[in-house]
Amino acid sequence: MIGMTDSLYDSIATCSKGLMKYGFTSEEFAALAQQHSMTNEEILAISKTFEYLHDKKKCESVEFLLRTSRLPLKAPKTFDNFDFSRIAGRNVEKLRSLSTLSAVYSHKNLAFIGKTGTGKTHLAQAFGRACCEHGLKAYFIKMTELRDRMTDARRAGRESTLLSSLVRPSCLIIDEVGHCEFDKENTRLFFDMVDRRYQKEGCYNMVFTSNRDPAQWQENFCENDSLLCALDRIFDDAIVFTIKGESFRGKKLETVSLRTTGSTTAAPLAGSTES
Numbered sequence: 001m002i003g004m005t006d007s008l009y010d011s012i013a014t015c016s017k018g019l020m021k022y023g024f025t026s027e028e029f030a031a032l033a034q035q036h037s038m039t040n041e042e043i044l045a046i047s048k049t050f051e052y053l054h055d056k057k058k059c060e061s062v063e064f065l066l067r068t069s070r071l072p073l074k075a076p077k078t079f080d081n082f083d084f085s086r087i088a089g090r091n092v093e094k095l096r097s098l099s100t101l102s103a104v105y106s107h108k109n110l111a112f113i114g115k116t117g118t119g120k121t122h123l124a125q126a127f128g129r130a131c132c133e134h135g136l137k138a139y140f141i142k143m144t145e146l147r148d149r150m151t152d153a154r155r156a157g158r159e160s161t162l163l164s165s166l167v168r169p170s171c172l173i174i175d176e177v178g179h180c181e182f183d184k185e186n187t188r189l190f191f192d193m194v195d196r197r198y199q200k201e202g203c204y205n206m207v208f209t210s211n212r213d214p215a216q217w218q219e220n221f222c223e224n225d226s227l228l229c230a231l232d233r234i235f236d237d238a239i240v241f242t243i244k245g246e247s248f249r250g251k252k253l254e255t256v257s258l259r260t261t262g263s264t265t266a267a268p269l270a271g272s273t274e275s
Contacts, residue, residue, distance in 0.1 A: 114243035
């Protein structure tokens with residue numbers, strides 16, 4: 001066997017470790033290659049095969065994460081198709097930097113506040129999609145649906161199952177906070193969810209969108225100590241983006257005005273006679 005570089009060993013070891021679960025080291029593979037008198041061409045072919053399988057498995061994993069995230073697949077919202085040119089202000093770069101996912105790695109919650117059509121949900125979904133593309137589980141749910149699912153879970157005695165499903169994702173996105181009211185029991189469940197996520201290990205955060213200032217959120221809950229604790233946990237370490245200005249919606253709308261004319265007398269058909 002001709003001399004082989006450490007970088008080639010490392011490449012094979014990295015690929016095989018994830019796929020074959022053998023935990024190969026460069027030294028172990030070198031010994032295996034030596035034992036079977038592999039040529040550099042054979043080793044390179046093995047490396048390329050592992051790379052292909054590794055990439056294929058990664059793509060399949062991302063596709064699964066996207067399918068189960070409840071994020072839109074047909075017309076996905078991404079950072080690439082968000083119109084940053086319509087955003088002005090000294091903090092635009094902080095908005096652009098969301099794509100690095102530093103917020104989920106540092107357990108920093110995000111909130112996008114603004115009136116309808118200012119891009120809140122687009123940004124939240126783009127963040128969730130980026131999480132999926134980096135192998136992190138994300139889940140998108142509207143606040144009204146969250147309330148209804150909590151109510152149904154209470155009636156069926158499945159509160160624990162529901163809470164576990166909401167705690168599991170690395171990134172939990174709750175859209176349109178402030179569009180519905182939570183009764184006392186749902187407020188308690190909401191606090192339990194936030195508290196469990198706050199204690200969660202690994203990469204995690206929560207993302208919220210709302211057209212109401214966070215100071216007003218408590219008006220939509222059964223106000224008690226549990227809610228205040230939940231809100232404290234949410235904003236204990238968070239970034240709140242307040243987006244002001246005109247709506248993005250309808251910018252490509254084309255309005256065509258038409259009118260009808262007065263009735264005209266139709267010409268007589270050929271061969272017809274007038275009485």
